[in-house]
Amino acid sequence: MFLDFISQSLPLGATEETGFVSALLTQILLWGQVALGIGLVIFVHELGHFLAAKTFGVKCEKFYVGFDVPIKIGPIKFPRTLGKFQYGETEYGIGILPFGGYVKMLGQDDDPRKAEQEAKRIRSGGEAGDGEEEVERLDPRSYPAKPVWQRMIIISAGVVMNLVTGVLFAAIAFGYGVSYNPAIIGGVSPGGPAWRAGIEPGGQVISVGELSDDQMHFREMRVAIVSEGLEYPDKPIDVAIRYDDGIRQYKLKTDPHPVDSDLRMIGITNPTSLKLSSETPALPGSVADGVLSEADGGASIIAYDGNEVRPNSIVPSTPFFDYLYSHPDKTISLTLERADNTTHTVELPPQQAKSIGFRYAISPITALVEEGAAAKAGIQVGDVIVAVNGNTDIDAYGLPLMLFASEGPVSLQLRRGQGEQSRTIDVELTAESSPQTLSTTSGIDGQIAINRFGFSYSPRATVATVMPNLLSKGSGSSDTELEPGDEIKEVRLILSDAELPKPLKDDRFAPILEQLREGWKADGPMPLGALVETIQLLPEGTPLRVFATRSPRGRVIESVATVQQDDRVWPERGLALTAVEATQTADSFASALSLGFREGKRRLADVFRFLQMIPKGRVKMRHVGGPLEIVNMAKNQAERGISPQLLFLTMLSMNLAILNFLPIPALDGGHMVFLIAEAIRGKKLDEQLEMRLTMAGVLTILLLMVVVFANDIMRRL
Template identity: 40%
Template sequence: MWIIGSVACGLGFVIFVHELGHFLVAKMCGVKCEKFYIGFDVPIKLGPIKLPSRLGRFQWGETEYGVGIIPLGGYVKMLGQDDDPRAAQAEADRIKIRKGDAADRDGAATGEETADRDAVSQSESTAAASVAATGGDADDEFELDPRSFPAKTVPQRMAIISAGVIMNLIFAVIFATFAFRSGVSYKPCEVGEVVPGSPAWVIGLRPRDLIVQLGNGKPSDHLRFDWDLRNAVHMVGQTDELSMLVRRGKYQEESFALRPVIHKVAGEEFPMLGIAQAARPNLSDLMPAIEGYPASQATPAFEGGDRVVAIDGQSVQDGYQIRSLLARLSDKAVKITVERKSKDGETKTGPRADIIVQPNHIKRLGLVMTPGGISGIYPGSPGEQAGFEMGDVLLAVNGQPIVDPMSLATQLIPLWGTEVEFQVRRGEASEPIAVKATPLPPNSFENDFSLGSPMAVRSLGIVFPVDPTVVAVTASSVAEEQGVEPGDKVTAVQFSSTDVTKDLEELIFSGEEIPLDTKTITWPFIYAKLQEMSEDVRIKLTMDRNGMRRSVTMQPAVTDEFFAERGLAFTRKKATHKAKTWGAAVGLGFRQTKEDLGRVGAVLKGLSTGGISPKKLGGPLSIATVAGLEASESVSRLLIFLTLLSANLAIINFLPIPALDGGHMMFLTVEWVRGKPVDERLQMTLTLVGVACLLGLMLFVSGMDIRRLFF
C-alpha cells in the first residue's frame, strides 16, 4: 500500500505543479480561475450506471478545487478559456460585459458575490447575443471582461500558458536535487559478462569493464545499466553505432563503437549489445537456488541473502570470480562457503556454512546438427593468436573427428593449457589445414547460450553458427527412438508439461511454438534451454523431411558430460550516488534534468525519423508500473523517475499541437506577429484535429500497455 500511495502522490504531484504554474501566473495577471482540478471531471455512464465525475471538491474564494475521476492529467479553467471547441462560442459570449461596468468587476469575489456576478454575466451574455441576432453592433455596447483570459495582452497569456512547463522544469531539478542529496541507488554500467558472438564480444569488451560515457553524453562514473545504457541501445537501434568510453582497471580508458543487433521474437524487437550486468556474490532473497539445478538439491540448503565467500577454499569477491572458478570445476563437486544473514539484525555478518554442490550433467536429445564456418574471433584470444580465420570449419582435434559441434567445448576441457592441433577446412582448399592452438580455461561457462547465440568455444575465443539440420543421430538416443533421420531439419520448437496444474507462463516461451533460425532462436539457444527443463517438461520438434512436415515430442536424456552452471541465483551489483553537499546536489539536479530533456528529445526525433517504433511507447499503465518499481527500490529512485516524467511532460506539453500548451503558444505567436487573433473557426478546426490525434495516441499507447503487461 505504501508503494501504491507513494506512486499516486508522486504522479499526482507532477500534474499538480504543472497546473499550479498556470494558476499562479494567471492570478498574478488578474485572470479569474474558476476551477483547479487534478484529473478530469468528465461524467461517465456505463449503461444504467452513472459514475461520479469527481472524487471530491471544495470551493475556496472564486475557485473550485477538486480531484477528477479520470487520472490522466489536470486543468485550470480560466474565465473565457475552454479547450472544448463545443463550448467555445458560449464561453466567448459569457465574457462579454457592458462597457463601463468593468470597474465594478475588479477584485476577487467570494460566496454570494460570485453567484451574483455569474448571474449578471449570464444576463449580459444573453443581451450581447440578442443584439448580434437583431443586427445591432454588439462591439459598441460590450467589451471583454477584464478578468477573462482573452482580455489579457499576448505576453501575459504567453506567460500563463508557459508557466506549467516552467514549473515542471523547476521541480524536475528539485526532485533530482533531493534524490542525490539523500543518495540514489543504481546498477552501475559494469560489464559482468559478454555474450560470445555479440557486438560487445566482437569489439573485445571484457568483464569488469566500466562504461563511463555513452554517445555524446558527459563522462560519469555513475551511469546506470538499466536506464542510461538500455535507453542508449534503444535509441540507436540497428541503424547507428553507439560510441562508448570504457575504463579498465583504475586508469586505462578505451573508446569503442558498436552497433546493436536486433532480435525479433513473437513480433517484438529486442536490440542487444550482448552485455550482462555485473553480479554480487549475494544470493537472491526470493530464490537463492534455481529449481532443478544441483544447487537446489544441496545440503544444507542455500538461504536467501547468503553471501558466497569462497569456493573450494579460494576466496571470491564478485560474480565474475565465482563464474570463473565454477567454469574450471564443471566436472567436480565443489564446496561453496557462504556467510549467512545475521538473524538478530544487529551484527553485520552471520555464521558461515560449507555447502557441497554436485556437478550438473548435460542433457541431450541425441541430435547432431550441421556446423558452419567460424563467424567470430575474440580479440586477443587463443584462436586469434593461433591464426584461425573467418569461415574456417573445424573438422578434428588432435586427429580425432569432431563428432558433435555442441560437444567441442567439453571435448577441449582435458586439453586446457596444452597445444592442440586442429584440422580445419578453409575456403576452396582441397585438403584440410592444420592450425595449432592452446585452449585456456574460460572465465565463464561453456555451453551457456542466450538469444541469438551461435555455438561458442570460450577456451579458444571462437564462435560459429549451427544449422538445425540433422547430420547424424546418436545411437540408442531418444531421437533415434522417435525415428529422426539425417537430413531432417528442425523448423520450430514448443515446450509442454505433463503436469496439468502447471501454468503456461512457467514454461519456456510460455508454451508457444517458436520457429528456429540461425539469427535469433538458434539451435545453441535451444540447447541451453534443454538444460533448464524439469522432469515434467517435454520438447516438441517440428521437422521438415523432404518437404514433408512431421513432429516429435521428446524428453532429453542425462549424459556423462558436465555443464558449469550449478543454479545459484545471484543479485546484481548496486552502488549509491550521493552528493556530499547541497551545492553538489543542485548541480547534479540540473545535469539530470538536462540529460532527461535530451532523452525525451531524442525519442521524439527517433519517432519522427522512423528510427524508433511507436510500439516502444508506454502509456499510463507503463508509467504507473515503472513508478511502482522505482518506488519499491527507494524514495530517491522514485524522485529520479519523477524528474524524467517532469521533463517528458514539459516537452510533450509544449509541442505545437492544438489543445496542448504548445498549441496555445503557436496561436498566440501568430496573433502577436499578425496583430490579431487567428480566425476562430480555424482555431476550432485545428483544436478538434489536435484533440482527435491526442485521443488516438492515448488509445494506442494504452492498448500497447495492455498488450505488453497482460498478453
C-alpha cells in the same frame, strides 16, 4: 535466465485468509502510491497555471486533476467527479477520467464547442467616441483581457513547474540514496560487438558517446547505446572503460538486438555479485541445491579452491566466474561467509546435463575476436570445424568441453569455401588469457564462444548424432526415428496439467510450461540455446514431442523424446547469485540539487532525442507506451521503493513538460504559438481560424490517444 521465474513467486502467509487479506492491503497501498505519484505530477503542472493566473488577477473557475466529463454507457450514468468542493471563487475536484487535468480560467476554454460561448460571456458593450465605432470591453479578470506577456507566463507556468519539481523529485531521491546497477562489464555476449573488439570483463564504463560519468549507471549506459545506435546505426560509438590497470578506449559499431531488431546493442552484460540470494540461494534441483541450505541465504563466496576473492577490485567476481566456467567438470570447494559472519566450506560438484536424446550440429564460425587467438591462427568467419585434435565426433555443446579439457595447443581441421571451391585446412590454436565470466551457452542470440580461443559459432537445429537408449522411438517406425541430418522444426510439451510430474506442478514452472506448450519453433523468436537451457530445468522423464524434416524430400518426422540425464556436464550449477548493486547518495543539499539537475537534464535529453528520431523512422510503435504502460511502469518502480518512484516521477515530469509544449493547438505549446503570432501581429488571430485550428488539435490528440491505447492493449495480448 534460470532464476527469472523464481523471482516471481511470493511467500505464503500463515493461512490462506491472512495471506489474501495481507496481499489485498499491499496492493491497495501500492496502487494508492502509484495514483498519488502520477496525480502529483499532474497537480503541480496545473498548479503552475493556477498560481500564475492568480498572480495576474485572472479568475480561475475550476482546478481539476482528471477530467470531469459526462460518461454514459447505456442506462448507466457515471458521476463526473470522484469528489469536489468550492473554496472562494474556484471549484476544486478530481475528475472521473484520470488522463490529465486542467485549470478553467474565465474567458478560456480548450473545448472548441464552447469557445464562442465563452468569448461572448466576457464581452460587454463599451462607450462610443465621437464618430467612432463602439469599443468592445473585456471582463478585466478574464484571461483574454491580460497583456500577451502575462498570458505567455500563465501558459508556460505549468511546464516550468514540471521542470522544477522534476529536478526536486530527483534531488530528494538522491538524498534518500539511489540504488543502481553500476555500468561494470560482467561479461560480453559471444559474437557481439564488444566481444569482437576484445573487450574483457572486469572494467567499468566511464563514457559512452557524449555521456561521461565516473559513477555511470548501467541503465544510463544502455539508454545511450540504444539511442546512439538507433539514431546513427552505421556510426561507431566511442566507449571508454576503466580497468584496474588503466583506461582503454574503443570504437564500437552497434548490432541489431536479436530479440528486437529495431533496437541496437554492443553485447555488454551487467555483473553478478558473489552474494547468494537470501530467499533462494540455489536453483531447485541443481547441484547447488544439494549442498546449500537455507542458512546460506545471503551468504557471500569469499574463496574458491583456496583462491581468495579480492573485494577491492572493480569486479571481484570476475576471477571466480572465469574459474567456474573454465572447469565445468571439476568439483569446486567454496568458502562461504554467512550473514552472521560465520564461515564454512561446501563442495560444489559438476552439474550433469540433461538431454532429449540427440546432439546438435555446429554452424560455421560466425565471429572472431580482433587480434584474438583464432584470428592470429588464420581462421576466418565461415570456416566449418571438421575435427578437434583428430576427433571428428563434435557437436555444438560438446565442443566447449573438448576445448576446456585440452592442454596446450589445439589442432583444428577446418573446411573453407563451398562446393567445388571448398578445401580442408589445418591450424594450430593456442589459447590466450581472456576471462570466461559467462557460460559458453549464455549468448543472447544463442551463440557459443570460448573467449580464450577467440571464435564463436551457433548451435544448429540439426541432429548431429542420436544417443542410444535415450530417444523414445514410439512404434519403432522409421517415421518416428530421428537420424543424423534431420532438421528439428518444433519441440512441444505434450503433458496435460493432470499428467505433470509433481516437481512441475510448482507455480514457478508455469511460464516455462506455457512456452513449451506453445512449442519451440526453429523459425520462432526463441533461440535454440534457450530451448536447451529450458530442458535443463525439466524433471527426468518429461516427454516432449519433436517434429523434424528429412532431406532430400522434406518428409516430416514425428518422435516422442523424454528428458534424461546426459553423460556430459552442464556449465551452470544452480548458484542463485545476486546482481551487483551500488548506492549513490548525496552528501549535502547542494550535492542533491546538483544530482537532481543532472538527472532532469538527462531525461529531457532522452525526450528530445526520441522526438528527433520519430520523423527519421527510427522509432516503431512497439517502442511507444501510452497511459496503461505509464501506470505499469509506475507500479513497478513503486514496488522497488521511494527513490525509484521519485526518479520515475522525474522522467514523467520531463516528458509531460516537453510533450505538453509541442506546438499542437489545444496543448500549452499551441497556445504559445497563438500568443507569439499575436505579439508579432499586434492583434489577436481571427477567432474562427483559432477555433478551427484548436478543433484540429483536439482531434489529433484524440487520435493519438486511441493509437497509444490500442498499442498498450496489443502489447498485453
